[in-house]
Amino acid sequence: MEDLQARHRREARDLQSRVTQKKKKQASKKTRKGVNDECEKLEAELHEKHAAEIAALNGEPDAVNGEPEATAEAEALSEPLEALALKPAQDDISESTPAPQAHDDGPPTAPQTKKPNKAKARLAKRALEQEQQARQAAEEAKNLPDLKQQERARMLEYMSERGLREKEIRADGHCLYAAVADQLEQLEIPLGLVSGVEGVPAYRVVRAAAAEYIERYPDEFEAFLEEPLEGYLRKIRETGEWGGQLELMALAKSYAVDIHVLQDFGRVEKIGGAGGKEQAVWLGYYKHGFGLGEHYNSLRKAG
Known part of the structure; x- marks a missing residue:
């Protein structure tokens, strides 16, 4: 049996x-x-x-x-x-696919292993290469000088030599105007009003003063502008556009003060406007120290 x-x-x-x-x-x-x-x-x-x-x-x-x-x-x-028993053959079954062979000593042989996906293999290789490049870049960055730290250390040294201490100003696009406002308050110089309106932030008052002076004396500034004067003044008054050399010139003349800008490596740029008066505003200028790029802080007298 x-x-x-x-x-x-x-x-x-x-x-x-x-x-x-x-x-x-x-x-x-x-x-x-x-x-x-x-x-x-x-x-x-x-x-x-x-x-x-x-x-x-x-x-x-x-x-x-x-x-x-x-x-x-x-x-x-x-x-x-x-x-x-198998289900009836489907229309999409390839006729070239060999059927499993039967043997007396065991079950039918298993179907052939699916070929590797070349696209996935390429993506995996690319991801590995990118990861290796990121690690290499991180290693190289460790050996690069920290420009922010170096600039900060030198600035503190030069402030100490001049008997100054730093009042940090928020890095939000209004830093030049806010730093000048802090200095004017230290000198007890009135900031003025914006079209007679009280309660406006100090940096807005200083912005308005810069725009008003440039508008009053356009011949001193238009040669340096790359856009129409009207649009430039609107940016000063109504936006967070950064201020620079032209605005410092306007503020020095508007408030009749000399503006001293301490920069890296001890360089000091003086913008005259006091007209013989001994009233000096001190600002610290950073090129690498803040995320938004160039930045101004207020430099008060130490002690």
Whole structure:
């Protein structure tokens, strides 16, 4: 009985292989029903054959003619065939794909491994290269001089030599005007009003003073402008546009003070406007020290 069962299992696997080949190579929309019917007929014939052989070995009547016990045993032996049955072939199955081969000593061979995705491999390689470049740049940055720290250390040294201490001004685009306002308050020089309106922030009052002076004496400034005077004045009055050399000149004349700008390496730029009076405004100018770029702080007297 064991030898018979082993042979039945081999025959069931062989038939399954044949059925699979038929469905892959012969089935199409037009022929699928005929191929399926043929496969079912082959499976039924093998089932009947196995049932008859088991009944003959047991010395019993033909299971196909009504012996339930032999039939049950044959159905049990045919379970591998049913378990291995595949769904009808689909239209998109490639005819060139080989079917798994059946062997007497084991299950059908596994399908071929999917080929690596070349696009994903290229992306992974590129990501690795970028990561390596970032690490290299970080290592190189460690060896570069810290310009901000160096500039700050030198500025503090030069302030100390001149008996000055720093009042930090917010880096928001209004720093030049806010620093000048702080200096004027230290000198007890009135800032003035903006069109007669009180309660305006100090830096806005100083902005208005710079714009008013440039507007009053346009011949002194228009040669240095790269845009129409009207638009330039609007930026000074109404926006957070940075101030520079022209605005310092206007403020020195407007408030009749000398403006001293201490820069890196101890250089001091003087913008005259006091007209012989001993009234000096001191500002500290930074090129690297702040995130927005160039920046002005107010320099008060130490002590």
